[in-house]
Amino acid sequence: MPPKLAKKSLWVECERCHSNILSNDKNAHVELNCSKDQVKCPFIDENIFYTWLERASAPPENVPRDAVMVHPSAGALIGAVIGKPLELKRDGAPTLVKRMWPSKASAPAAVILPAADLTGAWCSDNKKVTVSVLKDVIPQASYVNVKIKNLKKDVDITDILKERFSGHYVCVGSIFVYYYFGKKLQIEILNVKTTNEESVATWYVLSQSTVWNIERDKVQVVKKKSSLGGMADIVDDIKSLINISFDTTGFAANFQPTKGLLLYGHSGSGKTAICKYLIDSLDCFHIEVNGPKIFSKYFGETEGTMKDLFAKAVANEPSIILVDEIETICPRHSSASTEQERRVTSAFVSLLDNLHRDSSRVFVLATTRKPEAIDPMLRRFGRLDKEVEVPVPDRKRRADILYSLLKNLPNKVSSQDMESISDLAHGYVAADLVNLCSQASMKCLKRMSEAIEKEDLIGALTVVRPSAMRELLIEIPNVRWSDIGGQDGLKLKLRQAVEWPLKHPESFLRLGIRPPAGVLLYGPPGCSKTMIAKALATESGLNFLSIKGPELFSKWVGESERAVRDLFTKARQVAPSIIFFDEMDAIGGERGAGEAGVHERVLAQLLTELDGVVPLNSVTILAATNRPDRMDRALLRPGRIDRLIYVPLPDFETRLQIIELKLSKMSTSDDVNPHVLAIKSEGFSGAELHALCHEAAMRALEKDINCQAVTMEHFEHVFKDFKPRTPASLLKIYEEFSLGQRSG
Numbered sequence: 001m002p003p004k005l006a007k008k009s010l011w012v013e014c015e016r017c018h019s020n021i022l023s024n025d026k027n028a029h030v031e032l033n034c035s036k037d038q039v040k041c042p043f044i045d046e047n048i049f050y051t052w053l054e055r056a057s058a059p060p061e062n063v064p065r066d067a068v069m070v071h072p073s074a075g076a077l078i079g080a081v082i083g084k085p086l087e088l089k090r091d092g093a094p095t096l097v098k099r100m101w102p103s104k105a106s107a108p109a110a111v112i113l114p115a116a117d118l119t120g121a122w123c124s125d126n127k128k129v130t131v132s133v134l135k136d137v138i139p140q141a142s143y144v145n146v147k148i149k150n151l152k153k154d155v156d157i158t159d160i161l162k163e164r165f166s167g168h169y170v171c172v173g174s175i176f177v178y179y180y181f182g183k184k185l186q187i188e189i190l191n192v193k194t195t196n197e198e199s200v201a202t203w204y205v206l207s208q209s210t211v212w213n214i215e216r217d218k219v220q221v222v223k224k225k226s227s228l229g230g231m232a233d234i235v236d237d238i239k240s241l242i243n244i245s246f247d248t249t250g251f252a253a254n255f256q257p258t259k260g261l262l263l264y265g266h267s268g269s270g271k272t273a274i275c276k277y278l279i280d281s282l283d284c285f286h287i288e289v290n291g292p293k294i295f296s297k298y299f300g301e302t303e304g305t306m307k308d309l310f311a312k313a314v315a316n317e318p319s320i321i322l323v324d325e326i327e328t329i330c331p332r333h334s335s336a337s338t339e340q341e342r343r344v345t346s347a348f349v350s351l352l353d354n355l356h357r358d359s360s361r362v363f364v365l366a367t368t369r370k371p372e373a374i375d376p377m378l379r380r381f382g383r384l385d386k387e388v389e390v391p392v393p394d395r396k397r398r399a400d401i402l403y404s405l406l407k408n409l410p411n412k413v414s415s416q417d418m419e420s421i422s423d424l425a426h427g428y429v430a431a432d433l434v435n436l437c438s439q440a441s442m443k444c445l446k447r448m449s450e451a452i453e454k455e456d457l458i459g460a461l462t463v464v465r466p467s468a469m470r471e472l473l474i475e476i477p478n479v480r481w482s483d484i485g486g487q488d489g490l491k492l493k494l495r496q497a498v499e500w501p502l503k504h505p506e507s508f509l510r511l512g513i514r515p516p517a518g519v520l521l522y523g524p525p526g527c528s529k530t531m532i533a534k535a536l537a538t539e540s541g542l543n544f545l546s547i548k549g550p551e552l553f554s555k556w557v558g559e560s561e562r563a564v565r566d567l568f569t570k571a572r573q574v575a576p577s578i579i580f581f582d583e584m585d586a587i588g589g590e591r592g593a594g595e596a597g598v599h600e601r602v603l604a605q606l607l608t609e610l611d612g613v614v615p616l617n618s619v620t621i622l623a624a625t626n627r628p629d630r631m632d633r634a635l636l637r638p639g640r641i642d643r644l645i646y647v648p649l650p651d652f653e654t655r656l657q658i659i660e661l662k663l664s665k666m667s668t669s670d671d672v673n674p675h676v677l678a679i680k681s682e683g684f685s686g687a688e689l690h691a692l693c694h695e696a697a698m699r700a701l702e703k704d705i706n707c708q709a710v711t712m713e714h715f716e717h718v719f720k721d722f723k724p725r726t727p728a729s730l731l732k733i734y735e736e737f738s739l740g741q742r743s744g
Contacts, residue, residue, distance in 0.1 A: 010023060010108045011023065011044070011073055011077060014029060014030075014043075016030075016034055017034040017045075019034075019043045019044060019045040020044040020045070020077055021041060021044075022041075022042060022108060022109060025041045028040070029041045029043075036050070038050035038051055038052065039052045039127050042109035044074065044077045044078060047078045047079055047132060047133065048131070049070075049074055049077070049111070049130065049132065050128075050130055051074070051110070051111055051129060051130075051131065052110070052127040053111050053122075053127050053129040054107075054111065054127075055113060055114075055115035055118065055123075056113070057115060058114060058116070059114050060103075063101055064099055064167070065114070065117070065164075066169070067098055067099045068088060068099070068100065068111060068113055068131070069102070069106060069111070069112040069113075070086070070101070070102065070103065070110075070111055070112075070131065071102070071103060071106055071109070071110065072104060075100055075102060078131065078133060079133050080133055081133075082101065083099050083100065083101075084099065084100055084134075085098070085100075085133075085138060085169055086098055086099070086100045086131055086134060087131070087133070088111070088113075088131055089129070089130045090122065090128060090129050090130075091126070091128065092124075092126075093120060093124075094120070094173060094175070095171075096113075097171075097203050099167075099169075111129055111131055116177060117176070117177050118177070119177055119186060120175065134203070136201065136202070138201065138205050139194045139204055140194065140195075140204065140205055140207055140209075140210075141194055141204035141206050141207070142194050142195045142209070142211065143191075143192070143211045144189055144191070144193075144206065144210060144211070144212055145189075145191040145213045145215055146161075146187050146188060146189055146213070146214055146215065147187075147188045147214075148185050148186070148187050148214055149186045149188075150184065150185055151180070151185055156214070157214075158213070158214060161187065162206075164178060165206050166207055166208050167205065167206065167207070169203050169205055169206075170203070170205075171189065171202050171203050172189055172191065173188070173189060174188075174189040175187065175188050176189075192204050228273060229401040229405065230397035230399075230400035230404070231270060231274055231390070231397070232400075234274060234388060235274060235281075237388065238274070238278060238365075239278060239282070241258050241363075241386060242282065242363045244257045245258060245259050245361070246361045256356060256382065258385055258386045259360075259362065260355075260364040260378075260383050260386070261364070261365055262326070262366050262368065262371065262374075262378075262379065262384040263365065263366065263367045263368075263388050264367070264369065264371045264388075264389055264390070265389055265390030265391065266369065266390075266429055266467065266573065267467060268429040268430060268432060268467045269392060269430055270390055270430035271368075271390050272324055272367055273430065274390065275320075275322050275324075275365045278365070279320055279322070282320070284318050284319055284320060285313070285317070285318070285319040285320075286313075286320040286321070286322060287312060287319065287320075287321050288322045288324065289309055289323045289324075289329070290325075291325060291329045294306055294309075294329075295340075295344075300343075302340065302343075302347075303344060306347055306348060307351065309321070310351045310362075314358070314360050317361040317362055318361040318362070318363075319361070319362050321364045321365070322365050323366040324366075325367060325368060325369070326367065326368050326378070327368050327369075327373040327374050329345075330345040331345075331373060331375065332373055332375050332376070333345075345378075348378075349375075349377050349378065349383065352378075352382075352383045352384075353383070356382055371387065391573070392427065392429055392573040392574060393428070393430065393433075395419075395422050398428060399418055399422040401433050402422055402425075402437075403415070405433060406418070406452065409437065409441065409452055410452065411453070412451045412453050412454075413452060413453065417454040417457075421454070421457050421458070421461070424458075425461065426466065426542065426543045426574055426576060427466030427467075427573070428466045429466070429467050431467060432465075432466055432467050436457065436460045436464045439459075439464055440452050440457045440460040441456075443456040479531060479535040479538050480539065481539055483531075483535065484528055484531060484532060487528070487532070487650075487654055490532070491532070493645050494519065494521075494532065494536055494645065495536075495540075497515075497516050497643045498519060498536060498578060498620050498622060499536075499539075499540050499542075501515030501620065505618070516620075516643040517610060517621060517642060518620065518621030518640055518641030518642060518643065519621070519622050519623070519641065519644075519645060520625065520631075520636065520641045520644045520645065521623065521624040521625075521645050522624070522626070522628040522737070523647030524647075524648075524649055524726040524730060524731070524734070525626050525687070525726070526685035526687030526688055527648070527649060527685050527687075528647070528687075529624040530582055530624055532647070533546075533624060537578060537580070540578075542578050543571075543574045543575075543578070544578050544580065545567065545570065545571055545577060545578070545579045545580065546580045546582065547580065547582070548581075548582045548583055548586075551563075552564055552567075552587060552602060560598050560601065560602045560605075561602060564602060564606055564609060565605060567579065568616070568619070572616070575618035575619050576618040576619070577618070577619050577620075579620070579621050579622065581622070581623040582623075582624050583624070584623035584624060584625040584631065585625045585628075585631055587599075587606060588606065588623070588635045588641075589630050589631065589632065590630055590631065590632045590633070607634055607635065610641075621640075621641055623641060626730075627733075628644070628734070628737050629736075646738060649683060649684070649685055649724075649726060650685070650686055652678055652682075655678040655684065655689060656674055658686055659674045659677050659678055659681070659689060660674050662690060662693045666693060666710060667709045668709055668710045668711075669712070671712040672710065672711065672712050672715065676712075677692075677715060680719055683726065684724050688722075688724060692715070692718060692719075693710075696710050696718050697710050697714075699714045699718060700714045
């Protein structure tokens with residue numbers, strides 16, 4: 001029978017530093033020159049255990065809730081006794097005192113605590129912890145005063161807490177965690193007393209006889225003053241109307257004041273915020289009327305609810321009635337209107353009339369996104385007779401709103417930087433600017449910074465899309481001028497015609513000239529007219545509305561003209577902006593060339609928008625066509641689309657740059673000469689040059705699917721069958737059109 005092997009010790013003493021280390025870590029400890037890394041190489045030195053913390057989902061059965069589980073071998077080395085206090089420390093976290101409980105099933109160096117009972121820095125991923133025996137005499141607490149977060153003020157759980165935390169060690173500042181009906185409560189110890197008044201101790205032990213007292217917060221209602229930037233002129237006008245309506249003496253008593261106002265504007269522009277600000281600043285009684293809340297399926301109940309609300313407002317005058325989204329309560333009558341909608345509208349109109357008849361000091365504030373969707377009966381004198389538009393904020397309003405938002409947040413953004421940010425935020429309504437600040441705050445937190453900086457706001461601009469552009473906004477490809485080979489003179493002309501007037505209007509004003517209202521790009525197909533427009537949109541950073549000709553036409557009478565009108569209205573709202581018409585000849589074709597109808601009506605609407613009563617301030621028209629000769633001459637006169645730019649077939653230098661740009665993204669052999677390709681491709685358009693390179697690559701794959709590079713031979717083969725497709729007759733049309741414009 002072989003002799004029994006001696007049981008290997010879990011801990012050994014280091015001969016150099018005399019600390020106790022795990023036998024499995026001895027070699028690593030020596031190689032690292034007696035490393036004191038308590039996570040990689042746990043150790044015990046001078047009765048202090050330097051190790052790592054393990055958070056358990058729940059303690060095993062029969063283990064006290066106030067215990068810390070330690071392996072018996074480690075506990076013996078630091079002199080711990082089962083059930084006696086151990087002191088646990090971690091950098092940046094408050095000290096804990098727990099009862100020692102042995103755990104043979106755990107790792108020799110593990111120190112285990114229930115995760116649900118931990119708070120603050122003890123919940124972090126920092127695993128380092130030191131454990132030692134607490135040798136101080138711990139007196140029994142006779143009284144504890146605690147503060148509990150998330151506990152309703154009328155709930156008393158002192159008996160539950162006394163039972164739950166009996167035997168736990170506490171000090172002033174200790175925090176316990178207790179789950180009350182699924183809600184996590186954090187219990188902070190504010191004060192501890194003992195029967196022995198002469199006893200001075202840091203730690204105390206709770207018992208069944210300890211008296212618990214829950215300190216309640218003294219609820220003090222502080223009315224938060226709201227701030228509203230960029231809307232001062234609108235707020236002042238409305239406030240004056242309300243004050244006049246409330247004044248029933250003096251001059252105001254001799255005429256019928258306005259008692260109803262309709263506030264309209266784009267979604268998110270701040271209509272409801274203005275109303276709430278007015279209610280707060282006037283500090284008067286108010287009632288909110290909300291469509292979904294007052295509507296009932298029972299006959300007459302909706303009208304009764306509305307009547308009660310108005311009666312309550314009259315009884316508490318002076319008061320304000322806020323009707324948000326009034327089109328949901330009083331929609332415009334149509335063949336699809338229900339009997340209930342008609343009854344509710346009639347009841348609302350009658351209640352408005354009663355306010356004048358009884359000289360009630362009640363003012364009605366109504367908001368809507370679509371004033372045309374409201375019943376016209378409401379928009380006459382004596383009802384909602386005053387209408388105020390909340391516009392999409394311009395640069396100055398955006399700067400004011402941004403300032404009012406950022407002043408409530410820690411930031412390092414200068415006033416000059418705020419101006420530059422507001423310049424970039426074309427089309428942003430107030431809600432977008434709130435979102436912008438929220439996204440900037442998130443970026444600030446991710447950087448672990450204490451204040452928002454300009455870079456956070458610029459980064460947020462790439463995330464937040466302008467609401468005012470959402471209906472017509474397209475995802476512009478990331479096309480840069482560098483992606484378009486050659487055409488340097490053309491690019492400069494386009495920037496002069498589009499970017500300069502929008503970005504430097506003061507220069508045009510100083511010289512007394514009017515910038516071009518529109519620009520027409522014309523030339524053969526495939527010469528990058530659309531791509532140039534997209535590059536202009538990307539490089540300029542302006543709002544870009546792209547419309548293809550046929551998109552505006554509808555089979556319904558009047559809908560096509562409405563589409564044109566809405567397009568220009570939207571462009572004015574989000575100015576400075578560019579409206580890009582692709583295939584312009586489909587819209588602006590010459591009148592009288594075919595059957596009159598929707599085409600001529602759309603063209604007439606387009607001409608009206610270009611130089612009608614409503615000016616196109618900071619809105620530029622950019623159009624592209626292959627057939628300028630078919631355009632109506634009225635569109636091309638000065639004051640409309642008056643800047644004509646010819647986009648010709650690429651010359652040698654342009655072809656060379658296009659080919660080099662394309663070849664830089666391909667794998668080609670050394671014998672491929674871009675200069676030779678540029679010479680041989682005389683008459684090719686930009687699109688045909690791309691197709692040439694594509695066909696050469698396909699030819700290479702036809703010969704060998706594993707081909708590593710395209711050779712000159714592949715290009716030569718393509719040149720045999722690949723010819724330029726722009727007919728000479730079309731080029732002659734462009735030449736005659738250019739001569740006609742110069743002579744005209």
